[in-house]
Amino acid sequence: MTTEPSDNDFIALLLANQSRVYRFLFTLVPRREDVEDLFQKTCLTLWQERARFDPAKGEFASWACAIAQNHVRNFRRREATRQTLLSEQVAELLLTTREPGGRFSEDCHQALQHCLDRLPQHQMRLVEESYREGSLKSTAAAAGRSANALYKNLRRIRAILHDCMLRVLAEGFAS
Amino acid sequence: MNLNELNSDVAARLRDWADEYVAGALAPADREALERELLASETARRFFVSYMELHAGLAWQFRGADCEVPVLGDAKPTTVMNSRPSRWRLSSAAAVLAVVVLAVASWFWLSEPPPVVNTEPVFAVVRETQRGSWADGREVRVSETVGKGPWSLESGLVSFANDDGVELLIEGPAVGEWLGVQHLRLTSGSVMVRMPKGQSGFVVELPQMRVTDLGTEFGVSVSPSGDERVQVYDGRVRAETTSGKVQELKVGSALQCSADGELAPASFVEDRFTRRMPRTAPVAPGGPLYNRSAIESVAVMRATSEVSVDGQFAEWNQGNFFRSACEPPYAATYFVHGGMMYDTEHLYVAAHVGDPEPMRNAARDGYQFAGGSVIVRLAADRRLGWPLKGTGRPFRPQNPSPELLADSVNERVTSLILWFDATSGQARLDLQHSFELPPAAAAPAGWKGAFQKDADGLGYTLEYAIPWRLLHCENDPPRGGDVLGTLWTVHWSDAEGRICFGQLTDVTNQKPPASAPDSPAAFFLSGPHWGRAVFQPGK
Numbered sequence: 001m002t003t004e005p006s007d008n009d010f011i012a013l014l015l016a017n018q019s020r021v022y023r024f025l026f027t028l029v030p031r032r033e034d035v036e037d038l039f040q041k042t043c044l045t046l047w048q049e050r051a052r053f054d055p056a057k058g059e060f061a062s063w064a065c066a067i068a069q070n071h072v073r074n075f076r077r078r079e080a081t082r083q084t085l086l087s088e089q090v091a092e093l094l095l096t097t098r099e100p101g102g103r104f105s106e107d108c109h110q111a112l113q114h115c116l117d118r119l120p121q122h123q124m125r126l127v128e129e130s131y132r133e134g135s136l137k138s139t140a141a142a143a144g145r146s147a148n149a150l151y152k153n154l155r156r157i158r159a160i161l162h163d164c165m166l167r168v169l170a171e172g173f174a175s
Numbered sequence: 176m177n178l179n180e181l182n183s184d185v186a187a188r189l190r191d192w193a194d195e196y197v198a199g200a201l202a203p204a205d206r207e208a209l210e211r212e213l214l215a216s217e218t219a220r221r222f223f224v225s226y227m228e229l230h231a232g233l234a235w236q237f238r239g240a241d242c243e244v245p246v247l248g249d250a251k252p253t254t255v256m257n258s259r260p261s262r263w264r265l266s267s268a269a270a271v272l273a274v275v276v277l278a279v280a281s282w283f284w285l286s287e288p289p290p291v292v293n294t295e296p297v298f299a300v301v302r303e304t305q306r307g308s309w310a311d312g313r314e315v316r317v318s319e320t321v322g323k324g325p326w327s328l329e330s331g332l333v334s335f336a337n338d339d340g341v342e343l344l345i346e347g348p349a350v351g352e353w354l355g356v357q358h359l360r361l362t363s364g365s366v367m368v369r370m371p372k373g374q375s376g377f378v379v380e381l382p383q384m385r386v387t388d389l390g391t392e393f394g395v396s397v398s399p400s401g402d403e404r405v406q407v408y409d410g411r412v413r414a415e416t417t418s419g420k421v422q423e424l425k426v427g428s429a430l431q432c433s434a435d436g437e438l439a440p441a442s443f444v445e446d447r448f449t450r451r452m453p454r455t456a457p458v459a460p461g462g463p464l465y466n467r468s469a470i471e472s473v474a475v476m477r478a479t480s481e482v483s484v485d486g487q488f489a490e491w492n493q494g495n496f497f498r499s500a501c502e503p504p505y506a507a508t509y510f511v512h513g514g515m516m517y518d519t520e521h522l523y524v525a526a527h528v529g530d531p532e533p534m535r536n537a538a539r540d541g542y543q544f545a546g547g548s549v550i551v552r553l554a555a556d557r558r559l560g561w562p563l564k565g566t567g568r569p570f571r572p573q574n575p576s577p578e579l580l581a582d583s584v585n586e587r588v589t590s591l592i593l594w595f596d597a598t599s600g601q602a603r604l605d606l607q608h609s610f611e612l613p614p615a616a617a618a619p620a621g622w623k624g625a626f627q628k629d630a631d632g633l634g635y636t637l638e639y640a641i642p643w644r645l646l647h648c649e650n651d652p653p654r655g656g657d658v659l660g661t662l663w664t665v666h667w668s669d670a671e672g673r674i675c676f677g678q679l680t681d682v683t684n685q686k687p688p689a690s691a692p693d694s695p696a697a698f699f700l701s702g703p704h705w706g707r708a709v710f711q712p713g714k
Binding site for chain 1: 206230
């Protein structure tokens with residue numbers, strides 16, 4: 001016999017898994033504003049459909065990502081003419097690459113956290129300001145530099161972080 | 176599999192493509208190349224996914240304060256949406272409150288544009304919008320900015336202005352891409368461009384043509400079938416095809432270019448483009464899409480041969496059809512061209528409906544009419560005469576006369592709701608009888624219906640054969656010489672076939688009584704407002 005989670009349990013599950021859902025959406029839909037929109041829709045659906053979640057049938061993250069994927073399907077239908085998304089075939093392959101339960105993605109995420117902790121403070125500040133402000137322009141203005149220069153810098157930092165992530169994935173967290 | 180061992184050129188290329196993909200700026204050719212790379216190699220896919228995880232992780236970690244939600248009940252406000260799991264200390268009460276706030280906030284967020292990482296300059300600002308809606312469902316907002324990248328306007332009219340004083344009026348549905356402050360690509364739909372005096376140089380790229388402004392006001396459009404059109408309202412423009420043909424157009428001239436690049440002069444039609452934001456309130460009677468009825472009578476011809484119900488109208492004389500359209504600027508897009516025939520067994524209905532979102536009805540329970548439908552109402556009882564007297568309850572006196580009550584509850588007054596169920600791909604017929612209008616019910620077997628989408632995707636045809644018994648008059652069906660009350664209503668929906676955003680009501684009494692209702696949208700409840708169906712004699 002299974003017990004339906006209480007609202008308290010449900011919110012705890014939702015909070016614990018929202019980052020996974022967000023990142024799952026990001027794999028399928030690239031533009032951040034679209035991801036944000038789909039994320040909010042998914043959160044709302046999860047809450048509205050919470051009575052249907054049965055822990056006995058699988059993990060919360062799998063259920064939540066399945067709902068997120070339905071929203072992405074609707075989005076793809078609407079976006080068909082925009083031709084900005086990768087094809088459905090490629091998207092399916094990328095989902096497979098994430099591995100069951102998003103295992104590979106989780107490994108990547110853990111590796112990213114590990115590498116962020118080792119990022120020099122000034123680089124961390126640029127990454128944070130760029131993403132938090134939503135625009136490189138204001139960050140550039142505040143720093144007295146051109147947006148183009150900051151953009152190049154940001155790309156370089158992303159490459160450093162990514163190289164670090166790949167090292168961690170290959171060699172473990174000691175690297 | 177060590178992803179660090181991926182060829183450095185390939186790795187750099189994948190990262191560049193991923194950056195552009197996330198910025199919404201990946202060129203079609205690069206997208207195809209990226210797809211080829213990802214299809215060919217599992218290593219490339221893992222590399223790409225790991226890099227997208229980097230983007231996603233950073234986006235998640237540093238989401239802006241706009242997305243924060245206070246968790247009530249904690250000693251200090253904290254955040255739900257922008258925190259790492261380790262920060263959450265939810266008491267039971269706080270958790271419940273948090274989820275309520277989350278749900279409410281989600282509704283709020285759904286209507287608010289989310290924060291965007293925008294590294295591109297602003298090309299234009301939304302100055303005005305009437306029912307403008309982006310393809311992702313977001314409402315277009317005044318003061319919203321647009322920059323480099325693709326866009327898709329689902330519906331409505333949106334006016335943009337840029338720092339140079341250029342005004343653009345884009346009518347949805349339309350798809351395109353901002354290429355620069357003075358440079359727009361239009362893949363489908365229509366755009367009006369108005370330059371400030373003394374300025375020129377705005378360029379619109381169409382699939383087959385490049386249109387360059389030489390100081391002017393002009394409209395460009397691309398139909399779903401690929402036909403392109405330029406029309407000059409003021410000044411001059413230069414049109415140059417991809418094959419190198421150049422033509423200069425003056426005020427009052429128009430040019431068309433077929434999907435295969437053939438140029439031809441076109442007639443100048445003043446109202447082909449919407450040049451200004453309509454100043455009338457878009458919520459006039461019937462909603463943003465509405466009409467002014469001018470038709471009182473329709474001829475119902477006797478069918479002279481067996482009618483094949485296929486949506487093709489082979490047996491119909493369309494000269495007997497009536498045509499009604501929504502008010503400008505929607506007249507060319509939202510219209511109905513319809514008619515009726517009869518014989519001793521059936522009522523036949525045919526209609527061609529202009530609808531940019533045809534046959535999308537999602538069959539929302541109880542609101543099937545709203546997802547796109549044609550409703551034909553007919554009082555198939557000649558004793559009721561014309562004008563009809565019966566009304567729905569809202570327009571009936573508190574103590575109606577027995578005669579008025581009898582007319583109002585007459586079961587031979589039938590509303591035929593004709594719609595296409597996009598989920599099943601089937602034609603549907605729902606029925607309501609009398610002015611009491613009980614919930615619509617699916618018609619019992621015996622009727623036939625067919626829909627066909629227009630070749631250009633901008634409308635549909637419907638054709639029905641409905642036995643008189645479904646109108647409760649099989650023993651005394653209408654015959655030549657009868658004049659019966661009738662009313663036609665067309666509903667248009669959103670792209671998902673769920674929400675009605677406009678309607679047309681026609682075949683109405685042109686000298687209606689002064690009594691309520693005022694709005695044509697409520698004429699269905701008022702028999703005295705219905706028009707006439709004049710049954711023509713025949714063999």
